[in-house]
Amino acid sequence: MDxxxxxxxxxxxxxxxxxxxxxxxxxxxxxxxxxFVKRKERGGELFITRLTFVLGAAFxxxxxxxGF
Numbered sequence: 001m002d003x004x005x006x007x008x009x010x011x012x013x014x015x016x017x018x019x020x021x022x023x024x025x026x027x028x029x030x031x032x033x034x035x036f037v038k039r040k041e042r043g044g045e046l047f048i049t050r051l052t053f054v055l056g057a058a059f060x061x062x063x064x065x066x067g068f
Contacts, residue, residue, distance in 0.1 A: 001066060012056060
């Protein structure tokens, strides 16, 4: 069970680092008005977002199970 948790952790870290930033167009001087604009995710970006959700849920459930 511990090995599965370590694998999920490593995959989750890798997938989060692969995601593009939602605020990549915002700079330190401004442009925050575009930061919270809804963007339509497509293709690979949508897949990575869904994979992040699935891995995060698996991590949470596995930690919850191991806690009891």
